[in-house]
Amino acid sequence: MSSLIRPLVRALAPYVPGEQPASPGLIKLNTNENPYPPSPKVLRAVRAATDERLRLYPNPTSRRLRERLAALHGCTPEHVFVGNGSDECLALAVRAFVEPAAGRGGRRGTDRRTLVQYFTPSYSLYPVLTDIHGAVRHPVPLADGFALPDVRALARQGRWRADAALTIITTPNAPGGRSYTTAELDAICRRQRGVVLLDEAYVDFAREHAMALALAHPHVLVARTFSKAYSLCFQRVGYLVGNPELIAALDAIRDSYNVNGLGQIAAEATLDDLPYYQRNFRRIIATRERMSDGLRSLGFEVFPSETNFVLVRPPRFAARTWLERLRDRKILVRWFDSPDLKPYLRITVGTDEQTDALLSAARHILRVRASGRTTRGRR
Ligand SMILES: Cc1ncc(COP(=O)(O)O)c(C=O)c1O
Incomplete structure (x- = not known):
């Protein structure tokens, strides 16, 4: 049977999404969903x-939604592409701007047209999309604390490619949570000769966004999603803003009806009630800071976050053990089985009650009394 399947697909390690449990009653802090309902x-x-x-096809271009997003971001509808989640936008960007490596002559990794460059750690879908397309991964480690490295110095050492066909930057970073200033992103964008995609999936929880770069530079795209900040994971709506020529290229290769009708309607209605969501951002940010302080006081190392999750290094037990012990207490968090992320857990910011439950579970696992002493008398 396997001979019927392309070798590339047989060899693929697919993306592993966070668990969506069938049983109710679990506190889900594992997939960065918004704890508050849509408006x-x-x-x-x-x-x-x-x-x-429901028997009719939806609008094939998400026309009204593009118009609304254009008005929101101060551009024309031709600057906007709407996708089935920002995941689809990312997948189409790889297909539209990067050549598959097979048959490109030259040594693997040297042909700029085949390169998808991204920082590590970041969204683990990027290498999977690269592999699916038969393109070449070009991961570049972030500096300490998930800071952007000096790409000019890395380029001199041949470790950064200013000519990569596509460079994806997650800003704020996931799973680190750190955000980057527009000025530092601009400096990188200006050096790149291929397309740069700034993945701003979590930007509503950050202090700064870089949408201006998509409107200033012809080779820069900004990706946004209705999933996280706008409580709409279920409907799968994301979008890109950028140069109309790049947007037209994506339109040329997408499915005819790539965004479902209810998703388009839900996203448009979301834009009718932005103050509702802005209130939720403020609540989530306040809870994030309280959760971070609470975990720090229990001995967790907590990375500063400008997203709706925090990356932590838990004390005393391995992160994987914490994953299991929290699950025993009906709390789901995320652990990545990759060498650079093994010691950490990523915890989504939930409601205040969910955060209390998390902190209380952590105290129990550590056997810490509310006083801060362990029941075994040492700590
Ligand atoms: C960094 C990043 N980008 C994009 C996405 C995809 O979001 P969606 O496809 O729901 O719009 C995610 C989801 O986890 C993410 O973490």
Whole structure:
């Protein structure tokens, strides 16, 4: 049977999403979903659209949503591409701007047209998309504390490619949580000769965003999503903003009806109630800081975050043991089985009650009384 499947696909290590448990009653802090529901306006709009119209195809270009997003970001609808989640935007960017390596002559990794460059650690989907396309991964380690490295120095050593066909930068970084200033991103973008995609999936929880770069530079795209900040994972809507020529290239290769109708309606209604979401951002940021302080006081190393999650190095037991012990207490967090991330857990910011439950579970696992003493008398 396996001979029927392309060798590239047989060899592929697919992306592993976080667990979506079938059983209710678990506290889900493992996939960076928003703990607050969509705005009542969004729920009403989706319910109102759930009628006999479901038999019709949706608008093929998400036209109205593109217009609304263009107005939001101060550009034209031709600067906006809407996708089935930002994951689809990323996948299409790889397909549109990068050549598969097979048959490109030259030594693997030397042909600029085949290179997908990204920092590590960052979103683990990037290497998978690269592999699926038969392109060449070019991972570049971040500096300490997930800071951006000096790419000019790395380029001199041949470790950074200013000519890579596609460079993806997660900003703020996931899973580190650190954000980058527009000025430092601009400095990198200006050096690159291929396309640069700034993946701003978590930017609503950060102090700064870099949308201006997508409108200033013809080779820069910014990716956003309705999933995280706008409580809409279920509907799968993401988008890119950038130069109309790049956007047209993505339109040329997407599925005809790539964004489902209810998703388009939900996203448009989201834009009708931005103050509702901005209130939620403020709550999530406040809870993130409280959770970080609480975990630090229990001995966790907590990286400063400008997202809706924190990366932590837990005390006393291995991160994987913590994963299991928290799960025993019905709390799901994320652990990545990769050499650079093994010692860490990524914990999504939940509601205040969920955060209390997390801190209480952590205290139990450490056998710490509310007083801060361990029940075994040492700590
Ligand atoms: C950095 C980053 N980019 C993009 C995505 C994809 O989001 P979606 O496809 O739901 O828009 C995620 C989801 O986890 C993410 O962490």
